[in-house]
Amino acid sequence: MATQYGITGTTAKHIAASVERAVAEGSLAPGAALPPVRRLADDLGVSPGTAATAYKELRQRGIVVTRGRGGTVVAPAPAVASRRPPRVPEGLRDLAGGHPDPRLLPGLVPPSRLSPGARSHRSTPRLARLEDAVRAWLGSDGVPVEHVTFAHGALDLIGRLLSVELRPGDAVAMEDPGYHHLLDLVTALGLRMIPVAVDDEGVSPEAVRAALRAGARALVCSPRAQNPYGGSFSAERQEALLGVLREHPEVLVVENDHASAVADAPLRTLTEAGLSRWVHVRTVSKFLGTDLRWAAAACDPITLGRHDGRLLLTSGWVSHLLQETVYGLLGDESTRALVARAEETYALRRNALVRELGDRSIEAHGASGMNVWVPVRDESAVVNGLRSYGWWVAAGARFRLSAGPGVRITAAELDPADAARLASDFADVLGESEATYGG
Numbered sequence: 001m002a003t004q005y006g007i008t009g010t011t012a013k014h015i016a017a018s019v020e021r022a023v024a025e026g027s028l029a030p031g032a033a034l035p036p037v038r039r040l041a042d043d044l045g046v047s048p049g050t051a052a053t054a055y056k057e058l059r060q061r062g063i064v065v066t067r068g069r070g071g072t073v074v075a076p077a078p079a080v081a082s083r084r085p086p087r088v089p090e091g092l093r094d095l096a097g098g099h100p101d102p103r104l105l106p107g108l109v110p111p112s113r114l115s116p117g118a119r120s121h122r123s124t125p126r127l128a129r130l131e132d133a134v135r136a137w138l139g140s141d142g143v144p145v146e147h148v149t150f151a152h153g154a155l156d157l158i159g160r161l162l163s164v165e166l167r168p169g170d171a172v173a174m175e176d177p178g179y180h181h182l183l184d185l186v187t188a189l190g191l192r193m194i195p196v197a198v199d200d201e202g203v204s205p206e207a208v209r210a211a212l213r214a215g216a217r218a219l220v221c222s223p224r225a226q227n228p229y230g231g232s233f234s235a236e237r238q239e240a241l242l243g244v245l246r247e248h249p250e251v252l253v254v255e256n257d258h259a260s261a262v263a264d265a266p267l268r269t270l271t272e273a274g275l276s277r278w279v280h281v282r283t284v285s286k287f288l289g290t291d292l293r294w295a296a297a298a299c300d301p302i303t304l305g306r307h308d309g310r311l312l313l314t315s316g317w318v319s320h321l322l323q324e325t326v327y328g329l330l331g332d333e334s335t336r337a338l339v340a341r342a343e344e345t346y347a348l349r350r351n352a353l354v355r356e357l358g359d360r361s362i363e364a365h366g367a368s369g370m371n372v373w374v375p376v377r378d379e380s381a382v383v384n385g386l387r388s389y390g391w392w393v394a395a396g397a398r399f400r401l402s403a404g405p406g407v408r409i410t411a412a413e414l415d416p417a418d419a420a421r422l423a424s425d426f427a428d429v430l431g432e433s434e435a436t437y438g439g
Contacts, residue, residue, distance in 0.1 A: 007034075010046055015054035020063055023078050034064060034072045060168035060190040075187055088392050095422075096394035098227065098371060100262070100286050101413045104342035106335045108289050111324035125308075125317035126150055130327040134296040137330065141267040143280045147304040149311075150318045153293040154256055154281045157307065158220065159185050160314075161279065164306045165252055166191055166217055173211035173219040175203055177373065177399040177406065179227045182220060182256075195401035196221070198229045200367045201237040209244045218252040219245070223267055225259035225369025228399050228408035230350070232265035232368040242273045249276040252303070261339050262287045264347040265368035271298065279303050286370070287339045288329050294322055346370050352416035353409065356423035362430070370412040374426070378433065379405045385429030391422060 006022050009015035022028040034055070035043065041051040055072055058064040063078045088094045126149070135145040151157035162172065168190030174183060176195035186193055194211040196219070197204045203221045211219070224232040233241070245253060253270055260267070260282050271278045279299035284292050299307070311317070329335045350366045357364040357374065366372035376382045379395040386393055396406040414422065 007040065007044070009044065009054070010050075012050050012053035012057060015040075015044065015046070015051065016057045016061075019054070019058055020061075023063055023074055028074050030074050030076045030078060032074045034074070036071060062187040062190045078187070089387065091390070092387060092392040093390055093418075094392050095409050095411070095414065096392050098394075098408070098410050099290060099412065100342070100370065101345070104338060104345060105287070105289050106329055106332070106338055108291070108325060109328075110321060111328060121317045121320060122312065125311075127320060127323045127327060130323050130330075133327060133330050134298075138280065138282065138296065138298050141269065142272045143267075143269050143298050144271060145298050147301050148296060148298050149304055149308055150323070151281075151295045151297065151307075151311070152315065152318060153285070154258055154283045154295045155181055155185055156293075157279075157281055157295050157297055158182065158254055158256070159189065160310050161252070161254065161303065161307055162186065162189055162191065162218060164310050171211075171214065171216045173208060173216040173221075174401065175221055175226060175229075176401040176403045177228055177396060178220075178401070179222075179256075179258075180398040183399075183401070186220075193401060195403065197403065198226055198231050200229075200231050200365055202226055202231040202233045203241065205237070205240040205244050208241060209247075212244070212248045212251060216251065218254060220254040220256060221270075222256050222258065223269055224257065224265040225263040225371075227258070227369065228371050228394075228396070228406075229373045230366035230369050230371055232263070233268040235268060238268040238270065241270060242275075245270065245275055246273075252277040252279070254278075255280045257282045259286045259369050262343040262346055262370070263368045264343055264350075276300065277303060279307075284326060284329075287342055288326065288335070292322065292326060294318060294326050346412055349414050349416065349419065350411045353411045353414060353419040353423065356416075356419045357426065360423055360427040362423065362426060366411070370410055372409045372411055373406050374409065375404055375406045376430075377405065379407060381433040382407055382426075382429055385433055386422075386425060389425040389429070391425065 006027055008018045037051045038048050041048045062075055064072050065075050066072050131148060134148050139145045171192040171194050172186050173196045174193045175198050194214055194216050196207040196211050208219060253275055255270055269280060271280045277300055279297050281295055281297045283295045350372060353372050354364045354366045364372050364374045379397060383393060383395045394408040396408060
């Protein structure tokens with residue numbers, strides 16, 4: 001038995017299960033080093049090939065990663081866990097969650113006209129009237145809508161697509177910094193991530209080109225309200241990205257338009273230019289309700305068939321009760337007015353925070369959406385410093401692959417007067433931690 005690591009087993013399957021159990025129970029924390037293959041083999045009395053096979057299985061399942069000379073370590077977000085944010089300490093103003101202002105969400109009233117009786121949803125998985133509404137909604141933004149489908153949220157759809165398109169060990173180009181749940185999902189699928197830098201205009205064309213040349217078989221990106229940076233495609237950035245993607249027609253382009261109606265930016269989609277493999281995903285949780293776990297997607301016919309084929313074998317369909325609720329809200333005039341007000345309000349609050357920080361010579365990014373990204377040198381010093389002033393912001397570590405440190409501030413509920421106070425406190429924190437922050 002390898003007592004130092006608590007690993008047991010005499011077969012590759014049992015060794016892998018032992019490591020997974022230790023990770024799930026917390027005995028092996030993210031980043032913990034595992035013994036080299038030959039040492040583990042000697043400790044357990046097995047062949048090096050058996051130990052190597054166990055590590056290979058763990059890598060494919062997203063539980064460990066290999067860092068060259070750095071050896072094999074537990075993944076930062078192993079597939080048996082998730083980088084969930086810490087609890088908000090009592091008494092602090094929560095600006096870390098990424099959630100919309102509940103005062104700007106409509107009331108949810110489930111439809112009453114559907115009875116609980118049995119029906120063949122597998123033969124008609126999508127309500128025709130909601131399909132028509134989705135085609136009109138996406139089509140008005142220039143997204144091709146010949147083929148549409150539904151899912152239980154963006155993560156559900158993207159995870160399903162990547163699992164049928166790719167195999168463990170394949171590479172995916174991911175935004176860096178990017179949405180932490182997506183980063184965790186890709187790791188859990190046993191896929192390799194190639195970081196792609198982002199700026200105020202979205203993903204960098206040069207970084208995308210480098211990732212595709214390095215073997216990435218899919219690109220996951222946000223055309224606006226990029227989380228956490230806030231970038232939004234400009235017309236020039238859109239054209240530059242399309243020029244890169246046309247050189248790699250076999251790559252699946254996943255466009256995650258998660259904030260859509262409240263992004264405060266026009267959609268400049270990558271899907272309208274005749275790419276071979278693409279999907280545009282749109283959700284409603286940011287402006288209709290966080291409990292509405294529903295996503296609409298338009299895609300090429302191959303992607304549609306692969307997604308719906310796997311959906312049929314799992315959940316089968318998206319609840320018609322949920323579809324009716326979404327349909328009712330999308331067509332409700334008072335809800336549309338509320339969503340328009342939410343978009344204006346979020347823009348006002350986000351811009352106020354960026355301006356107040358800038359007035360104090362603090363770099364901040366938030367071209368669209370609800371979040372503001374502030375680069376810092378020491379995330380812990382800033383998070384803990386702001387905590388002492390009554391604010392709770394998100395440390396950037398769980399959003400980053402190789403990008404520099406920062407903090408994410410959700411401005412959805414932050415009025416301009418509060419933004420001024422937060423910016424002042426932020427400046428004080430940087431001053432107080434100058435010895436470690438560097439001024």
